[in-house]
Structures are given as C-alpha cells and as structure tokens.
Amino acid sequence: MKYEHCSIEKKWQDAWEKAGVFHAKNDYTKPKFYALVEFPYPSGAGLHVGHPRSYTALDIVARKKRMQGYNVLYPMGWDAFGLPAENYAIKNHVHPEQITRQNIHHFKEQLTSLGLSFDWEREVATIDPGYYKWTQWIFLQMFKRGLAYKASMPVNWCTSCKCVLANEEVVNGVCERCGAPVVRKEKSQWMLGITQYAGRLVDDLEELDFIERVKAQQTNWIGRSQGLEVDFQMSTGDTMTVYTTRGDTLYGVSYLVLSPEHPILKEWKDKIGNWAEVEAYQQAAARKSDFERSELNKDKTGVLLAGIRAVNPANGASVPVFISDYVLMGYGTGAVMGVPGHDQRDWDFATKFGLPIIQVVRGGDVTKEAYAAKEDGIMVNSGFLDGMTVKEAIPAMKEYAVKAGFGKLKTNFKLRDWVFSRQRYWGEPIPLVYCEKCGWVPVPEDQLPLRLPEVKSYEPTDNGESPLAKCTDWINTVCPHCGCPARRETDTMPQWAGSSWYFLRYCDPKNERALASKEALDYWLPVDWYNGGMEHTTLHLLYSRFWYKFLYDAGVVPTKEPYQKRTSHGMILGLNPHSFDNLSPEEQEKLVKEQGSEAAARAALVEKYGEMATHPIVKMSKSLGNVVNPDDIVEEYGADTMRLYEMFLGDFEKTAPWDPKAIKGCRRFLERVWNLSEKLVKGESYSSANESAIHKAIKKVGEDADNLKANTAIATMMGLLNQLEKNGCNQAEFQTFLTILNPFAPHITEELNQQLGGRSMLAETAWPQFDESKTVDALAEIAVQVNGKVRSVITIASDADEEAIRSAALADGKIQAALKGMQIIKSIVIKKKIVNFVVKPQEIA
C-alpha cells in the first residue's frame, strides 16, 4: 500500500470528531491543563503559514497532556470584529457579518485540515450577540466603578480609517493597521483607566513564567519611574512644581521650562512681558503633530517668559523660566528643571539660549556635552551633598526635600489611559445612554446585549462621527433612569475589547447568566500556557491582563493573573527571489558572467530591485510571489508533513525562513515510517536490540515537547527511525515509536497503529513511560585527551570507576604513543565523559 495522506487524514479527522476525543470534560476533579493560542482575525486572505506554527506547537503539548491523563482545554475562536471586513462591506455593499461568517467558515475548514485538536464544542466568536453581551457587561462594570469615563482630549486620529486610535496602535507616527498618517484631534472619548493598574501590571509580572522579552517590553511600555516633585517659588507669587528623577542635581538647575500647553500660562498672562511672542509659540506648537515634535525636531526651540523668575529651593538661586515643546504636558507636571550639566536635552537648550552650565557631578567636560553621571560619580558644588556619590545623593536629597517641605516623593508612569471609542460600525455598541437630566446612564443589564442596528451605509464620516450616528431610530431612546428622551452612544468598542476576555468564555461558552460559571472559572484558570505573537505584547496581552485584574477585583475570576506562562513564536519568513543568494547556481553564474564579478552581480540586483535585494530572507509578500498557502502544502504533502516541517524548521522562538525544498525531508521521514510499518505487517522485520534507544527517545521527546523544542524532538525520532531501519525492530517497539510520534504527526500514526492491530486510538492511549535505568547504555565512549586535545576514544563499562577508566586510557595504544617521553603531571577523569592527561616533556636525568 502507498502512503495516501489525503484519504488517511480525512478518515482520522472524521473519526476524532465522531468520538469527541478532544472535548474538554466538565469533570472538575481531574487535573486540568489549559493551553491557549491567540484566536485569529478571520481575514479574507485565509490562513497564513505563520498561524499553524503557534497552533501546532501547542497542539503537540495539548495532545501529549491528554495522553498523560490531563483534562485538557485547547479551544479556538474568532476575533471577528474588525476593519477589513467593514472596509470590504463598504466597497461591496454587503453586510460585514456576512463576509465575516464566510471567512470563519473557510478558516475553520483550513484549521480542521491540519488535524489540530481544538475543542470545537467551545468555539466562540466575538461578533455573536451572546458573546458581546458579556463584553458589554464587563464594560458596564468598569463604568460603574469609575474605570470607564468620558474625556475630551487630543487623540490619535487615523486619517485613513477615520477613527481614533489608542496610543498602543500608533507606530512611528502612523496607524498600526493601515500605515496612514496619524494626526492630533481634540475629541470627546470613552477612556479606560488602565493607569490605575499600572503598578500592579508591572509588579505582578515578576512571579509569572513569561519569556524575558515580553516582561521587558511590558515593563518598558508601562515605564514606571520613581522620583521627586519639587516646588519652586515663583516671582508671580505662586509655586511651580516640577518632576525629576534626579533630585541630586538640584544645585545644578539654571532654568525652568514649561510645556507650551501648561495651563498656568494663562494665569500669568498679565505678568509675562512678551505675551504675544509666547502665544505665537504656543500656536506653532499646537500645529505640530506629535511626530514632528519628537522625531523631526530634536533641535531645541523655546521662548523666555519675560519678567518671570523662579527660586531654587535648595540654594535660593533665582533662575529664568522658559516654555519649550521638548517638555510634554502629558507626563509628570508638564514642567521640568533644566540641569544642562547632566542632561543632554537641557544642555542643548541651555547652549542655544546662552544659559549657565553648572557642574554638580565630577567628571566629563560639561562645556562640550552633558555628563551623564554614573551612580558612583561624586557630587560637587552641591552644598550638603558634596562628596557623596550620586547613588547616595539621590535618597539624601529626597529626604531633605520632604523634610524641608519643598518636595514630595512621586511615581510616574509612561502608560496612558486607554482610548476606547471607535467611530466605526463593525464593533460592539457601547451600552450607554445620554440623558440631559441624568448624564450617562448604563443600559440595564437585563437588556443586554445591546445589538448592533442594521444600517444602510457603513461609511465612516469625515466629521469624526460613527456610522451609527445616522441611525436615528436606534439612537433615540428613553433614559432607563428617569424615562426622559435620551440618546445612545454611537461610538463602538475597539477590536481589543472582545479579545480582552475571550479565554474566560471558553471555560463555559454557552452560559447565558454569566460570562462563565464560577465553578468553571475556578477550575480552569489561570491559563497554563499561552502562546502568541510579540506584536501583541503592548496591546492585547497588556489589555487582557488589565481586564482580568479588574475582574479579579470584582470577584469574578479566581487569580491575580490570567496567564501562568507566555511564550512567543518567531515569524515565518520567505526567501527573497531577488536576492543573489537565492538564485540557482546557473542563474548566479550567468549573472556573474554578464556583470563581470559577483560584487557587480549583486550591485546589479540592487540597482534593479532596490535595497531589498540585499536581504535573502524577507517577509512573505504577494509582490515578491513568495507567499506559501497552507492549503497547497496540505494537498501536496499532507497535514502531518506540514506539521512536522513547521516544527522542524528552526528554533520556535526565532524567525525562520520557509524553505520549499527542506519540507521534503519531513515527507521522506513519514514515508520511511510507513515503509517500515509495511515490513512489520508482512513480518519482515524483527529484533529487540532497541530497548535503550526507545527509552531514551521517550524521555527526550517528552521533555522536548514540554519545552517547545519540537525541532529536537523530531530530530530524535528521525534518529530513532534510522536505527530501527538499520537494526530491524519488533512490533511493540514500533508501536511505542508511533505513540510518541502521534502528537506531532497524528494522522499517519493512527492509521499505522490501526493497521498493526492497535485497538484504541493513539489519541486515547497513555503516553509511554520510560525506565531511567534503561536510558543508560552499558558501555560508554570516553574521549581521552592529552593536554586538552583528544588523542583517542576508549569504550568501557558505564559504571567503571575512575581508576579503571584511567588504566584503560593508559593502556590505549594511541595514548601510549602520545605519552611517550612525557611526564604526567595531573590526570582528570570524569566518569562517562572524559579523561585528560596533563603532561610535560620528561626531564632527562
């Protein structure tokens, strides 16, 4: 028989579904394991080869855990609200739901064809009213606790999506989603008070098993700094508070500088001698985008506030006051003290405006640049701080400032509150009503879900209103509180809303009375292992931790943190067909001949295709024609081959290029497994000399599967197969081999197991045990070195003692030759590993 992957894979996918082997049990007495992958946005493009990398990795973990007797929850769903479907709907005049449902159907077929062991009974979609009822419910709980509030403020406005964005959605001044420029716009928006959780979101990372770069990135993004607020007496009679993390440099202050948006300026209007100039600067600053203010304008500008002076509370010195757009209103107090000797920005500003530069930490040359003092720098010109190190001076000044009454300790965060409204149609309606008398009033919980109304046009508007604003029948309602006429909120929630809690719904997806039952949440949470993309670190991952912590405080969920372990897969890239390195040898030769040299050939490619041609490995893109469609791979090689290759192509956490040739190696492996099985069926192969190799493989494959090292697990099984082919094997050994291969290549292993007379599915077979004593070979090969260089290898019983090993080494012919005329000074013997003789030439008597 031939290995026909198509029929075999279909057969077993149907069999698993029929038997329901992947359904999580509602038996809360069993040990549980909750494995989670990020649910996809069901785009029209269908599955990308990147998706299965994550899904297969945790599928292997989930399948193995099931075989080990765990009650495993490995669910899948759809993050189904979102702009692409809405934009498609606008263009083609179909309802976004219709196109989204089609895409979901297609995605599900694709996922099923990969043999992923998702529990489809627990499938969820964020667009189901039965689901978004609870998204709305959570929002209302936040509203009731003051965590959702409406504020008018400058927001990020995407000029193409015609919609506001959260700070996390703006990347290098452009929209994270569509790449269009983002501008500032003053708008009234619903906000979520994530900053109230900033401290906990940093601190609680510590006890979690998250990969380092995720922790670092979140910590960075939250950006906690602990410093001091210092009050300066002003000539205007009031005080100005500045924030600093470097109180130790207070003696080095030569000016103060405020943000041009600082509200106190208005109050000082009459006292400022050059108000017209100040006002002109304010207006110029307001016109600049954030991007211009930060990226393009490192050159310092500003205006002196004529007639205003400030008094340094440390030494009584009077210093001038400026406004400059290098100071941000949104951080700290919107005012900073200028210490040009030790801060490069202040140095640039002071140099431009001819302000004094006072050195307060010894070292560097402050006439040339600011000296960024290290912790062990010594304070000078700083009164009572003189002679201290910077490290000592920081707390000393804090203590002094607090005692003297001009300072107080302050912690600041870079994290901003979450802008939560979107002016689009295809999102969850915000369940609030505005009443002239009562203000914002929640839609009563028994009226949830508040459904999206049908509209004629999904087009976003230029004036910044949601498409729902045109839907007058829906908007006009009565106040649930007083019964007066009232209007509904027309903005919708961002896509991140539904994905902030979806993993809770999987625990109990059909519950109509709660987002999930208490028992289910208590049993399944926290998620034991969550894998997802790095691009979600400061978006989805941070947002969902915040929602979860809120629900913890509200008594809904049982733990402080939602995810015990977080890993991240590297992206799958493609080969660049325009790179010299990826040309065939013939093409390379031809091009070199044409251009004269390899360097010239490379230059010609860059000339033709741009700088891109210097990168042999690039993101897959339609324009390069290097996009790989998973369906094609499944059809040609089969899902098992696809799974193996996705896992074998490199270190899971690193980016890796898809090599269309290398996948053949995985297919060959499975064909050899198939052929060996055929031999066994015919009774042509037998032997049992493989015991130790089998036990080693069970151990190694098991450990690797638990540690996201499927690549080496597969290499181990390839090595084992090489041995089984060479030695021959018996049926029991082979079936053990099939069992450990099953989580990786589930279809072919089920089929062969059945052909060999296996009565139950491997998916329901126990993961084999290994015997530690049998993983040890009776004989060990030991390298023998002389002065650190390997001169020979001896084979000796593994349990030989040091003396026996030494004697055996000394008896070896090659070693005797190497030791001739040498005197052994020292010998190192490490059992089962190595012998090293340290020698020097023998002294001649």
Next chain:
RNA sequence: GCCGGUGUGGCGGAACAGGCAGACGCCCGGGACUUAAAAUCCCGUGAUGGCAACAUCGUACCGGUUCGAUCCCGGUCACCGGCACCA
C-alpha cells in the same frame, strides 16, 4: 540614546550544571537499481595539508578564569526586535 535578544559548516539548525563542536534535515558529490528519468537505497560531505593513518586550524572579534570554554567573566563589533525629548 535606553531596554531585550542573537552571532556556530554552502543552508535551517544541534550540543550549554564547562567535558569528543556540527545531532537531525536541506543542498551538493559519488555509487546501486532503471532502456532512461524521477523516486528509492548505500557512501561521502567544516577548512587546510596528505594516497593514507593522521596533523593543524576552526563556534563574530580581543583578552581573562580553567586540566579543559560555543558555554563562565571583562571589553569590542555586527545584526534583529521594542521604546524613545518620559525630565
């Protein structure tokens, strides 16, 4: 600039409680089978020298610790990712 990560054959990558560097696979070369090709199977494959046994050199670079370093320590360089006028 700050934070995190990574540098190993022609390629993807193994090996890190310090102990034979290059597992496994791809590519490539040779052979078997075939009328032939594909597929399959066997052999070889870090570099240099040698018919060979073998020798020397090799884990980005410089230095240190050690009997012994891809691994630990100090410094340098390059690349990737994140943040960035956050005081």
